[in-house]
Structure formats: structure tokens, C-alpha cells
Amino acid sequence: MVIPSDEEIRALHEKYAPTPEAFALVYTHCEIVCAVAEQLLDRSGLALNRSLVRAGCLLHDIGVYRLFGTTGRLDHAHYVSHGVLGHEILAGEGLPGALCRFCSHHTGVGLTRVDVREQGLPIPEKDYVAESPEEELVMYADKFHSKRNPPVFVTADSYAASVARFGEEKVIRFKEMRTRFGTPELNPLVAAYGHSLVGTSEETPPATDGGG
Numbered sequence: 001m002v003i004p005s006d007e008e009i010r011a012l013h014e015k016y017a018p019t020p021e022a023f024a025l026v027y028t029h030c031e032i033v034c035a036v037a038e039q040l041l042d043r044s045g046l047a048l049n050r051s052l053v054r055a056g057c058l059l060h061d062i063g064v065y066r067l068f069g070t071t072g073r074l075d076h077a078h079y080v081s082h083g084v085l086g087h088e089i090l091a092g093e094g095l096p097g098a099l100c101r102f103c104s105h106h107t108g109v110g111l112t113r114v115d116v117r118e119q120g121l122p123i124p125e126k127d128y129v130a131e132s133p134e135e136e137l138v139m140y141a142d143k144f145h146s147k148r149n150p151p152v153f154v155t156a157d158s159y160a161a162s163v164a165r166f167g168e169e170k171v172i173r174f175k176e177m178r179t180r181f182g183t184p185e186l187n188p189l190v191a192a193y194g195h196s197l198v199g200t201s202e203e204t205p206p207a208t209d210g211g212g
Contacts, residue, residue, distance in 0.1 A: 001052075001096050001098060002096075003051050003052060003055045003099070004055060004095070004099075006054075006058065009055065009058045009059055010027065010058075012059070012062060012089075012093065013026065013027045013030075013062060013065075016062060016065040016066070016089060017065050018065060018068045018072075019068070019072055021072065022064075022065055022068050022072070025147055025151070026061050026062070026064050026065065026147070028151070028193070029061060029145055029147050029151065030057060030058045030059070030060065030061055030062075031058070032145045032153075032189060032193060032195075033057045033060065033061075033138070033141045033142050033144075033145060034054055034057035034058055034141075035189055036141040036144050036145070036184045036186075036189070037053050037054075037057050037137050037138060037140075037141035038050070038053070038054065039184050039185065040137065040140075040141060040181045040182055040184055041053065041137070043182055044180075044181055044182055046133065046180075046181070048133050048134050048137060049134055052098070052099075052134045053134050053137055053138060055099060055102075056099065056102035056134060056135070056138040057102075057138050057141065057142075059086070059090060059095075059099060059102055059103065060083075060086065060102045060103055060106045060138055060142065061082065061086065061103075061147075062086045062089055062090065062103065063081075063082040063083060063084065063085030063086025063087070063088070063089060063103055064079075064082045064085075064086070064147070066082070066085045066089070067079060067081070067082055067085070078122050080107060080111075080121050080122065080123060081121075081122050081123050082103075083103050083104040083105070083106060083107050083123075083128065084103075084104050084123045084124065084128075085103075086100075086103030086104065087100045087101070087103040087104035089103075090103060098132075101131075101135060102135060102138050104128055105128050105129060105130050105131070105135055105139070106130070106135070106138055106139040106142055107128060107139075108163065108166070108170070109139065109143075109163060109170050109173040109174050109177070110127075110128065110129035110130055110139065110173065111123075111127070111128040111129070112127050112128075112129060113125050113126050113127050115166075116128075136177060136180075136181075137181060139177070140174075140177040140178075140181055141181075141184070143156075143159045143174070144156070144159070144184055144186060145189075145195070150195065150196070151193075151195045152195055152196050152197070152198045153186045153189060153190055153195055153196070153197045153198070154197075154198065155186070155197065156178055156183045156184075158198070159174065160174050160175070160178075
């Protein structure tokens with residue numbers, strides 16, 4: 001599988017971003033998620049495909065661009081669909097399915113067809129859960145930064161508390177990933193990017209199992 005370079009991925013973001021502000025918001029978030037994932041990889045010693053993880057992090061939120069309206073406002077009501085939209089974008093660009101899945105399979109700690117049906121989510125009724133360890137790491141790293149206005153970093157304990165409203169199984173799932181990958185040190189990233197570290201991860205409507 002050919003994995004696109006950082007430069008090629010940035011060019012895709014620039015192609016689909018409707019405004020410079022949207023590009024800055026989404027691409028910076030993807031860079032931060034990548035930094036979190038690589039820090040966790042370095043500390044855990046897990047033998048994952050690092051190039052695939054990096055590309056997955058940098059691409060996972062490209063579908064968010066399709067949710068910006070003509071006024072530049074983000075459509076929060078349909079935010080949960082950004083993963084499916086991103087999958088469609090990458091598939092349309094001819095990227096392999098393994099990369100497209102980072103878009104559609106990173107939301108929350110995984111969406112099942114039952115979640116989609118019971119929550120009435122505006123996406124096709126199917127399972128959107130991480131299957132490979134690389135997908136799981138990208139999903140997990142995404143939970144530590146939010147694109148809310150202004151963007152913020154989120155502690156592991158804060159995310160665990162916020163995801164509890166979706167059921168104990170979601171809490172257990174996040175705990176499993178935390179045990180496997182560890183807890184990132186966010187203070188260096190807070191200093192580097194100037195985003196606050198807060199006690200909530202909310203950026204999607206309460207009816208969805210959202211996250212980055």
C-alpha cells in the first residue's frame with residue numbers, strides 16, 4: 001500500500017478546506033492528534049505501522065470541511081457524519097480503503113449499528129469501530145484534543161467522564177485503550193500550541209457519541 005506523504009496530505013486539506021480558517025482549525029487538530037499518537041507510540045513500544053498511524057491522524061478529520069456552510073459556520077447538528085464524509089472524499093481521491101477507514105472509524109470510542117439506530121444518527125446504519133491497532137490508536141489519540149471554539153486539550157479523566165453518558169460499555173472501551181496505549185503528557189503540547197487544557201471534551205451535540 002502506498003501511503004501519501006505529509007506534503008500530499010496537506011495538499012488534500014488545502015484542496016477541500018473552504019476557507020483558510022477552516023483549514024487552520026482542522027489541519028492543526030490533525031497535527032496535534034498525530035503528535036499525541038506518536039508520543040504514545042514512543043512510550044508504549046508497540047510495534048505498529050508508524051507511517052500508517054501518521055497518515056491516519058493527518059487525514060482522519062478531512063470530512064469536516066464538507067460541514068462548513070457558506071457563512072463559514074460548522075454544521076454541528078450533522079457533525080457525526082464527518083467521518084463518513086471523509087471516507088467518501090478519500091475514496092474519491094483513489095486512496096486505499098485502509099486509509100479511508102481512519103475517517104469513518106474514529107468517532108468516539110466506536111459507533112455500532114445499534115448506536116446509529118438508537119441515537120438516530122444521520123449516517124448509514126452499520127458498525128464504525130476500530131479493527132486494527134493503528135485505527136484504535138488514531139481513535140484514542142483523537143480524544144485528547146477538541147476543535148471547539150476555542151480549541152482545547154482534554155484530559156483522559158475528563159473524556160472518560162463525558163463518554164459515560166453513552167453507557168458503561170463506552171467507559172470500559174476507553175479504559176481498555178488507555179491501558180493499552182497509556183496516558184499522553186499533554187503539557188508540552190499545551191505550551192506548543194497555546195490551547196488550554198480543560199475538563200470537558202464536548203464538541204458535538206449531546207445526542208451523539210462524538211469526540212474529535
